[in-house]
Amino acid sequence: MSLSMTLTTAAMWVSARPIRLALARDDYLETLDPGRRPADPPARLRRSGRVVVSREGGLPVYRYEPAARTAGLELMYLPGGGLVNPLVAEHWWIVERLARATGAAITVVCYPLAPEHRADDTLAVIDAQYERLAARAGTSRLLVAGDSAGGAVAVGLALRAARRPDGLVLFSPWLDLALVDPGIARRMPRDPSLRVPGLRAGAQAWVGDRGLDDPELNPARMELAGLPPTLVFQGGRDIFFDDAVAFARRARAERASVRLVTARAGFHVYVGAFWTPEARAAYALVGAFSRDPERSMT
Secondary structure (H helix, E strand, O other), X not given: OOHHHHHHHHHHXXXXXXXXXXXXXXXXXXXXXXXXXXXXXXXXXXHOEEEEEEEEOOEEEEEEEEOOOOOOEEEEEEOOOOOOOXXXXXXXXXXXXXXXXXXXXXXXXXXXXXXXXXXXXXHHHHXXXXXXXXXXXXXXXXXXXXXXXXXXXXHHHHHHOOOOOOEEEEEOOOOOOOXXXXXXXXXXXXXXXXXXXXXXXXXXXXXXXXXXXOOOOOHHHOOOOOOOOEEEEEEOOOOOHHHHHHHHHHHHHOOOOEEEEEEOOOOOOHHHOOOOHHXXXXXXXXXXXXXXXXXXXX
């Protein structure tokens, strides 16, 4: 473990305390701000490229085209937030590093959230945006990436899309909405941010009557044989870790090409700490993956 990861993890125990306490509450959904909205892109993005904002059902869709762009490469990014919280400022850190690593034009989709919306609303928006990207003139390679809950939604999209993505990148994905793996309890004392009660409440509100075991919504219940080449990055302090291991094992058994990259002391979405060697190594691998997904699987 690098010194910078050690120090960042220590800082997380302090800075993420409000999130940790909120997620530990059974009434977590009642603590959500009804006026919550996505964080605007930072001004520096406009200095390093072009930012275009459109709307889908009242929600923003951001397109960032870096000045040093790789022709024909498109990337859709689905931010996490436990299915109930919108994009935050730290997500823009990830978008910036993805753009630097890949040169892709990045479309960031802010999708409908629970408890105000259900899964069907979310998937309709995401599918429509993906189809637009797939049909965009000049698109030769199309990647989908997501973190946490956005990773869960990205897996479902990759499996049902008429044109499968050329690759899938998942940062600390939430791969079992039911949160039943016994490893969760073992890792909880070392996880500086996530807690089960709030996460489960958000998932139940999102799936509604369809239930947590719905194979169209929960990656743990999906058939993975048609999954495109997939990179999964997961930290050892994350309560989602064991589900990521199980997902990768099951995908390989179904002959899907999945590579799991772990950071032993990494916390949830540790790639957001872009100053750490562990995060820099992750983005370097994503860059290589964007150029040749199949060769990056070993």
